[in-house]
Amino acid sequence: MTEALLIAIAICIDSFALGITYGIKQIKISKTAILILNLVTISILGISIYSGQLVRQFISENTSSLISCIILVSLGSFFMIEGYIKYKIEKKEDNRLAKFYIPKLGIIIDIALDSTKADMDVSGDINIKEALYLGLILSIDALGAGFGLSLDGINYLYFLPLVFSFNIISILYGHYLGTKIESYNTSLKTSLLPGGILVFVGLLKWM
Numbered sequence: 001m002t003e004a005l006l007i008a009i010a011i012c013i014d015s016f017a018l019g020i021t022y023g024i025k026q027i028k029i030s031k032t033a034i035l036i037l038n039l040v041t042i043s044i045l046g047i048s049i050y051s052g053q054l055v056r057q058f059i060s061e062n063t064s065s066l067i068s069c070i071i072l073v074s075l076g077s078f079f080m081i082e083g084y085i086k087y088k089i090e091k092k093e094d095n096r097l098a099k100f101y102i103p104k105l106g107i108i109i110d111i112a113l114d115s116t117k118a119d120m121d122v123s124g125d126i127n128i129k130e131a132l133y134l135g136l137i138l139s140i141d142a143l144g145a146g147f148g149l150s151l152d153g154i155n156y157l158y159f160l161p162l163v164f165s166f167n168i169i170s171i172l173y174g175h176y177l178g179t180k181i182e183s184y185n186t187s188l189k190t191s192l193l194p195g196g197i198l199v200f201v202g203l204l205k206w207m
Contacts, residue, residue: 003201004154004158005162006197006200007149007159008162009166009194010193010201011166011167012046012139012166012195013170014026014072015138016135017174017175018070018171018174019170019177020175020178020181022074022126022174022177023176023177023181024179025178028126029126029175030126031126031130032131033127033128033130035057035132035168036128036169037132037135037138039132039135040131040136040139041139041142042160042164042167044135044139044143045142045160046160047202048144048145048150049147049150049154049156049159049160050156052148052151053093053156055151056148056152056153064152065151065152067151068149068151069202069206070202071144071147072145072198072201072202073198073199074202075141075144075148075195075198076197076198076199076200077195077199079195080142084190093107138167141194145198148202149201202205
């Protein structure tokens with residue numbers, strides 16, 4: 001239960017950072033948009049957990065624990081490195097690693113590097129289409145974490161509602177805080193913490 005709680009917190013930290021950023025930029029997120037992006041995230045998380053449970057049936061308990069450890073530690077390390085790279089990119093005028101000419105892929109990559117680009121029509125409000133993109137971005141963390149955690153066993157009936165609730169609270173509270181502050185460097189701070197949590201939980205799996 002403790003591991004599931006830690007993973008849920010790690011997954012929701014990006015949502016918290018997203019809320020803060022949008023609060024600072026005065027970008028509104030309707031309740032419908034929040035619901036949609038959370039449903040997308042939970043759906044992908046559920047698929048990853050189900051996939052992990054299928055794989056778990058064909059391997060031994062020790063092997064599943066080892067694979068779970070490797071996945072979570074690797075994922076956590078990746079997030080910490082990714083956070084540092086984003087931090088460096090944000091200092092540049094053109095904050096993209098490359099120019100992508102595949103429309104859908106380019107949009108997703110741009111949003112991943114700068115969440116405010118989800119407001120594609122610059123309306124100051126996140127619509128349903130933009131919420132779908134955000135849901136995909138936020139589910140990237142959940143995809144690997146859910147698979148890795150499920151390999152060593154998890155109660156998805158408890159875990160999925162937990163993440164869903166945490167995500168909604170994180171976005172709403174983050175947005176509220178964002179309206180109260182002037183600036184916040186989200187990339188570095190909010191990638192080190194979830195990355196560290198995933199590494200910690202991964203090591204627990206093998207201890």
